[in-house]
Amino acid sequence: MVEKYISYFAHQPLACITVFSTLLPLAFICYRKAGVDPSFRLLLIFLIFKISTDIIMLHYATFRWNNIIYYNVGIPVRYVLLSGMFYYKFESKILRKWILNIMIVFLIFSVWDIVSVNPDILDLHGHRMVAYATTLESLLMLFWILIYFYETIRSLKIPNLLSFPFFWICSGLLLFYASFAFVAPFLTYVFKWENWLNIGFVSYVPYVFEIVTNIFLCIGVSFFSPRYYAEH
Amino acid sequence: MAFFVILFVMFYQKRQLHQEKKLREIEKDHQRKLLDTALNSEENERRRIAQDLHDDIGTMLSLTKLSLNQLSKLVAESDIKEDQIMRKSQSLVEETILHVRRITRDLVPTTLERFGLAAAIEEFINKLEEDNNLRLSFRANTEDAPRQSQKVELTIYRIMQELVNNSIKHSKCSQIEINLQVNSKFIGLIVTDNGIGFDPEMIKENNLAGLGLLGIESRLAIVDGTIAYEKPKSGGCRAFAQIPVVHASGNKPEPLHPFRRERMTI
Numbered sequence: 001m002v003e004k005y006i007s008y009f010a011h012q013p014l015a016c017i018t019v020f021s022t023l024l025p026l027a028f029i030c031y032r033k034a035g036v037d038p039s040f041r042l043l044l045i046f047l048i049f050k051i052s053t054d055i056i057m058l059h060y061a062t063f064r065w066n067n068i069i070y071y072n073v074g075i076p077v078r079y080v081l082l083s084g085m086f087y088y089k090f091e092s093k094i095l096r097k098w099i100l101n102i103m104i105v106f107l108i109f110s111v112w113d114i115v116s117v118n119p120d121i122l123d124l125h126g127h128r129m130v131a132y133a134t135t136l137e138s139l140l141m142l143f144w145i146l147i148y149f150y151e152t153i154r155s156l157k158i159p160n161l162l163s164f165p166f167f168w169i170c171s172g173l174l175l176f177y178a179s180f181a182f183v184a185p186f187l188t189y190v191f192k193w194e195n196w197l198n199i200g201f202v203s204y205v206p207y208v209f210e211i212v213t214n215i216f217l218c219i220g221v222s223f224f225s226p227r228y229y230a231e232h
Numbered sequence: 233m234a235f236f237v238i239l240f241v242m243f244y245q246k247r248q249l250h251q252e253k254k255l256r257e258i259e260k261d262h263q264r265k266l267l268d269t270a271l272n273s274e275e276n277e278r279r280r281i282a283q284d285l286h287d288d289i290g291t292m293l294s295l296t297k298l299s300l301n302q303l304s305k306l307v308a309e310s311d312i313k314e315d316q317i318m319r320k321s322q323s324l325v326e327e328t329i330l331h332v333r334r335i336t337r338d339l340v341p342t343t344l345e346r347f348g349l350a351a352a353i354e355e356f357i358n359k360l361e362e363d364n365n366l367r368l369s370f371r372a373n374t375e376d377a378p379r380q381s382q383k384v385e386l387t388i389y390r391i392m393q394e395l396v397n398n399s400i401k402h403s404k405c406s407q408i409e410i411n412l413q414v415n416s417k418f419i420g421l422i423v424t425d426n427g428i429g430f431d432p433e434m435i436k437e438n439n440l441a442g443l444g445l446l447g448i449e450s451r452l453a454i455v456d457g458t459i460a461y462e463k464p465k466s467g468g469c470r471a472f473a474q475i476p477v478v479h480a481s482g483n484k485p486e487p488l489h490p491f492r493r494e495r496m497t498i
Contacts, residue, residue, distance in 0.1 A: 146237070149237070149241045152241070152245060153241060153244055153245050153248060156245070156248055156249055156252055158245070159249065161241070161242055161245055161246070162242070167241075171238045174234045174237060174238060175234045175235070175238075178233060178234035178237075179234070
């Protein structure tokens, strides 16, 4: 059994490093006690959820079982938790209301997408990736990130962006979703459990950007100070 | 593209902040200039009123006194009643002359201009001790220090006046201690009283600062000074004002003097 894991690690080192790179920001959040901030608490929940599903998916992949259902289920959860961070960061009530409304719409849409792509939802072996939900999620997240950047520039409340934790979090997410937005439309056609299409280096792009994102998350959390948070 | 967006946000925000900071500095500078002009106008107006009182009313009153003296010699030979009225008139004129002198001195601290801060503060507390049932003490280390610019000296003097007047008016104190310390960088003024004291934070939070305290802060803002209030454990209040040293340039205002004005030549 251990040999199987070692063999998988040897064949897919980048995918395995990506999975375990999530532990870095998770450890940073716990160490810096960033959970006191509601946004960072959601990030913590997301990272715990992500590492759990990633490990399960890794386990399934090692034993060559279809793990795409976990990926599909993870999309609405990931969007709710990550866009929820912006709910706490935006001061405008209208934007907050829009985040909540779009969250509900996206939840419904992603469930519809999963069901429409997989008419026989109980057929786990033949489960396929969603067609539109990932692309829509990327575009929506990019939209919230850019709105946040716009609000930051407009309000001029942050004297030094480079030492502001959430700026790094947003930058990391921007990199991740910007790279993902290009790959996401093709995922449903490329990554099929049966007839896996080899697209070469492009398939590694999301992994690379995910690692970069985790590094950005670590930088952001390292600037977090519970005392500073309490003062503000 | 994403990297470009991140870099753009970083640089644009930095530039915006820099511009905002510059704008605030310009605004602050403008406010400071306005305040300086207002205070200068006030001092000039005081000087003009004092000059008018001194030159016109003071001179006329002195001449009236001389005339009354001459008249009293003539009246002394006649009726007792008329003599009494004359003496009363003389004392009233004398009293008026004293009042005019006091008002002139209050308007423009001539001792400050001629002899410096320590002498002016001493004169001020001597006058206060005469009029009030107060114990005032004054300590200074300014003997060897060079004279400061007129603006700095006047600021310290006016602040001292305001702080002492506040202590007398509001603190119900029986003792006031004034301490003037000068070193190579700063002039420090400490005014301590043994009254009921006040909580400066509460006054700031509730916008209770009157014109006096605001006036002190405005005057200090012009000369880059600061003020701190504290409540000593022994009770009362202690105010500590600090102003950077600016040595006198030598352009002193002309002291008040009768017949100072230029005579018209026909």
